[in-house]
Amino acid sequence: MEKDQLKDKPKSKLSKVVVIGGSAGALTVVLQIFHHLKLDMGLTGIVVLHRKASDENVLLDVLAARTDYEVREVEDKDELSPGVIYVAPADYHVLVERDGSLTLDDSEKVHYSRPSIDVSFESAADIYGSSLIGVLLSGANADGVAGLEKIKARGGKVVIQDPEQAEFFYMPKVAVENGET
Amino acid sequence: MIYFDKPFQDRVLHLFYESLEMFGYLALGAKETLKFTALNQKFKQLENRERIWRKIS
Numbered sequence: 001m002e003k004d005q006l007k008d009k010p011k012s013k014l015s016k017v018v019v020i021g022g023s024a025g026a027l028t029v030v031l032q033i034f035h036h037l038k039l040d041m042g043l044t045g046i047v048v049l050h051r052k053a054s055d056e057n058v059l060l061d062v063l064a065a066r067t068d069y070e071v072r073e074v075e076d077k078d079e080l081s082p083g084v085i086y087v088a089p090a091d092y093h094v095l096v097e098r099d100g101s102l103t104l105d106d107s108e109k110v111h112y113s114r115p116s117i118d119v120s121f122e123s124a125a126d127i128y129g130s131s132l133i134g135v136l137l138s139g140a141n142a143d144g145v146a147g148l149e150k151i152k153a154r155g156g157k158v159v160i161q162d163p164e165q166a167e168f169f170y171m172p173k174v175a176v177e178n179g180e181t
Numbered sequence: 182m183i184y185f186d187k188p189f190q191d192r193v194l195h196l197f198y199e200s201l202e203m204f205g206y207l208a209l210g211a212k213e214t215l216k217f218t219a220l221n222q223k224f225k226q227l228e229n230r231e232r233i234w235r236k237i238s
Contacts (some may be wrong), residue, residue, distance in 0.1 A: 075214045
């Protein structure tokens with residue numbers, strides 16, 4: 001199965017895919033990052049934040065206000081395209097499929113989290129390999145660490161927020177101690 | 182429908198399409214959409230943000 005997955009090239013050719021994961025204390029940093037994302041970079045973004053189900057529309061509006069990219073919440077089988085940033089909905093995992101679409105999944109939580117950063121990191125690593133950049137920000141649990149490892153193993157780049165600068169240091173700290181940078 | 186892959190979703194949706202009368206309604210789950218399917222042109226989504234579509238052709 002896995003071999004087949006690797007052989008099949010994704011249908012949509014995206015030059016750079018960035019998956020940003022964060023939990024407690026990550027929103028401020030995401031907003032700062034968004035401010036620096038220019039359209040001519042041609043990125044495709046996926047944002048996975050641990051959050052409550054109640055605040056979804058506010059989050060989208062806040063994110064959209066900070067960037068020229070189109071920001072939208074993932075719908076099942078949404079198609080990845082450059083110039084768009086996809087936000088994981090509360091209470092669903094987001095997976096990248098071989099045909100360049102996104103799938104929602106409501107199976108069990110990973111690291112007490114749904115959406116889980118690991119789930120998105122790992123599935124994106126499978127599909128996009130070396131065109132993938134994984135960014136792990138502030139948080140208070142270890143979700144995302146295993147995913148970063150996989151991104152690295154598949155030739156992608158990983159970026160971790162300096163734990164000293166993070167509002168909640170645990171998530172980036174574990175990743176750094178794991179030797180991810 | 183989020184439990185199905187794309188080909189199976191298409192099959193299910195086509196079955197609904199064939200079964201519906203003209204101007205009949207199709208309601209989907211909270212994060213589901215017809216937007217990325219071949220049937221998108223054959224339905225019109227209701228204007229509020231609910232996940233309800235109406236067969237129009």
